[in-house]
Amino acid sequence: MAEPESTLKPVRLTARGEATRARILRAAVDLMTVKGVAATTLDDVRAASSTSKSQLYHHYADKDALVQDVIEHQAEEVLANQGEQLRRLNSIRGLERWRDAIIQRNALRNGAYGCRLGSLASELSDQNERARSALAGHFETWLGLLTDGLRRMRDTGKLRRDADPERLATGLMGALQGGYLLAQTEHDIKPMRIALDMAIDYIRTFEA
DSSP states (O other): OOOOGGGOOOOOOOHHHHHHHHHHHHHHHHHHHHHOTTTOOHHHHHHHHTOOHHHHHHHOSSHHHHHHHHHHHHHHHHHHHHHHHHTTOOSHHHHHHHHHHHHHHHHTTTTTTOOHHHHHHHHHTTTOHHHHHHHHHHHHHHHHHHHHHHHHHHHTTSBOTTOOHHHHHHHHHHHHHHHHHHHHHHTOSHHHHHHHHHHHHHHHTTBO
């Protein structure tokens, strides 16, 4: 009989084991970013991480387990960066700085590969319910950061009282993700800038 989940203790990894797991995950992140999740096999990850089959399966029972860690890794990096910027958001100028930072980062790859979370969502949401649920939660967190910033702007009198932070944040997120997709398709960040500029221009109509 299986031991109840609540009494199961997490396996502690040695420093060497942690390093191997991190190497596997880093290889999977890189491969799935460039090739996509479906086109990346466990053999690809094993070769790229210079690990044996037994090492790989010691850390990840199957591809789905690895994909979940890839999602969490990407979300942690994206949301840490977004949180650092958006928790200080309190003005239209702050929105423009946030826009500039995202565009500059995406320009480093000339728009290639799109949004790290958006690309995963596009590929996995209709195929993997566990992945879809995890990604939905991370997007909700991201949207919450935008909403909180816009609410601060309204509460401090930068935006009119009739401004709806949740609605404006949803529109801004839509412009961002659509901008990522257009930039990825054209390998040009210009469409992304236009989409974000138009969303911010609309928010500017609510300035007090």
